[in-house]
Structures are given as structure tokens and as C-alpha cells.
Amino acid sequence: xxxxxxxxxxxxxxxxxxxxxxxxxxxxxxxxxxxxxxxxxxxxxxxxxxxxxxxxxxxxxxxxxxxxxxxxxxxxxxxxxxxxxxxxxxxxxxxxxxxxxxxxxxxxxxxxxx
Amino acid sequence: xxxxxxxxxxxxxxxxxxxxxxxxxxxxxxxxxxxxxxxxxxxxxxxxxxxxxxxxxxxxxxxxxxxxxxxxxxxxxxxxxxxxxxxxxxxxxxxxxxxxxxxxxxxxxxxxx
Numbered sequence: 055x056x057x058x059x060x061x062x063x064x065x066x067x068x069x070x071x072x073x074x075x076x077x078x079x080x081x082x083x084x085x086x087x088x089x090x091x092x093x094x095x096x097x098x099x100x101x102x103x104x105x106x107x108x109x110x111x112x113x114x115x116x117x118x119x120x121x122x123x124x125x126x127x128x129x130x131x132x133x134x135x136x137x138x139x140x141x142x143x144x145x146x147x148x149x150x151x152x153x154x155x156x157x158x159x160x161x162x163x164x165x166x167x168x
Numbered sequence: 169x170x171x172x173x174x175x176x177x178x179x180x181x182x183x184x185x186x187x188x189x190x191x192x193x194x195x196x197x198x199x200x201x202x203x204x205x206x207x208x209x210x211x212x213x214x215x216x217x218x219x220x221x222x223x224x225x226x227x228x229x230x231x232x233x234x235x236x237x238x239x240x241x242x243x244x245x246x247x248x249x250x251x252x253x254x255x256x257x258x259x260x261x262x263x264x265x266x267x268x269x270x271x272x273x274x275x276x277x278x279x280x281x
Contacts, residue, residue: 088269090272097172097259097272097274098211098261099272144211146210154199154263154270155213155216156201156203156211157213158210161210
């Protein structure tokens with residue numbers, strides 16, 4: 055069965071420091087990969103997505119992610135974190151040939167220290 | 169509207185009551201999804217519509233859960249005889265076509281007492 059693992063439940067970084075959130079998926083074919091952010095009381099906002107082509111994708115708010123097929127990973131990065139980035143981040147996978155439903159990881163809560 | 173809207177935003181139900189949750193997708197979006205998000209967890213797929221056709225309901229946890237989208241736009245998720253384990257945030261998402269990224273609504277937080 056398809057699954058998504060976000061190994062870090064909670065991460066704390068200092069404002070201005072770099073950030074990397076990990077995501078691993080389990081699926082045989084090439085998946086569609088997404089990162090979403092959820093602020094308290096808000097819905098999920100799409101940060102970026104990967105379908106095919108260049109394995110380094112750029113998203114909104116200065117985020118980027120790199121697809122590594124050999125590691126079944128799609129890690130999210132940001133070179134300099136801002137206090138407003140504090141939120142919960144979800145990695146999700148979908149795949150072609152089905153309904154398009156997404157399978158989400160458990161999420162990583164990001165705390166930013168001043 | 170500019171985005172996906174859901175109503176009500178909060179719902180408190182007594183165990184055994186029926187509830188109905190509404191989703192207004194982005195205009196023109198063909199695909200509509202319902203997800204359930206328990207506290208501290210990622211969203212879990214419930215069901216999928218393409219226009220008015222419900223093509224996948226594999227995630228509905230029991231026959232107490234029922235969803236419809238009769239005119240291919242607004243959708244309603246109905247939960248009959250609610251139980252405490254139904255307490256969660258119910259998220260609706262829509263997309264133009266499958267696989268291009270889904271836009272989520274703010275969710276309905278259901279609390280069953």
C-alpha cells in the first residue's frame with residue numbers, strides 16, 4: 055500500500071536559519087508529489103508540486119523541494135526561515151491512473167525561535 | 169468565489185445526531201474530494217467526485233457516511249448517527265482535473281459529545 059512518512063514530528067529552528075523537512079514515500083511508479091502548509095485554523099495551502107521533469111521544484115514563499123527517485127524522497131527546503139513560516143507542513147503523494155486522491159504524511163510542526 | 173468554502177466552520181453534535189457538511193468548490197472545478205483530519209494527523213481520503221459522479225468512496229469509514237454532489241458543483245457530506253470517533257476536521261478540496269494539485273477549503277471542525 056502507498057504510504058508517506060515524515061520522520062520529524064516537530065522541528066524548531068531559529069529565525070534566519072535554513073530548514074529542511076523530510077518526506078519519504080512508498081510507491082512503485084513515479085508519483086505526483088506535493089507539499090502543503092497548514093496554519094492554525096486554516097485550510098491547507100499548496101506550496102509546490104512535482105509531476106515530472108526537473109527534479110528541483112520551486113514553490114511559493116521561497117520554498118523548494120527536490121525529488122530523489124533513488125531515495126524515494128521529496129524533501130522541502132528553505133534557505134532562511136521567517137517567523138511567519140511557523141506552521142504544520144504536510145507532504146502528500148498522488149499518482150496517475152486513479153482518482154487523484156492524495157495520501158498524506160503525518161505532518162511536521164515547525165516552530166521558529168526569534 | 170475565489171476559493172473553496174465550507175459550512176459550517178464548526179459543528180457540535182450530540183452522539184446519535186445526524187449532521188450535514190457543505191462544500192462549495194472553486195467554480196468550474198471538475199474534481200471534488202473529501203478528507204477527514206483527526207487531531208494531530210494528516211488528512212485521510214474519504215471520497216471523490218468527478219462532476220456529479222462519485223467515482224471513489226473507498227475511504228468512507230462506514231455506511232453512516234454518505235456524500236453527494238447532485239449537480240456537479242456543491243457537495244454535501246452527511247454523517248448519520250454520529251459517534252465520538254467521528255470528531256475531526258472535514259476538509260473539502262477541488263481541482264480542475266485530477267493530478268494537478270488540489271485546493272482546500274478551511275474545513276469543518278466536528279465535535280461529537
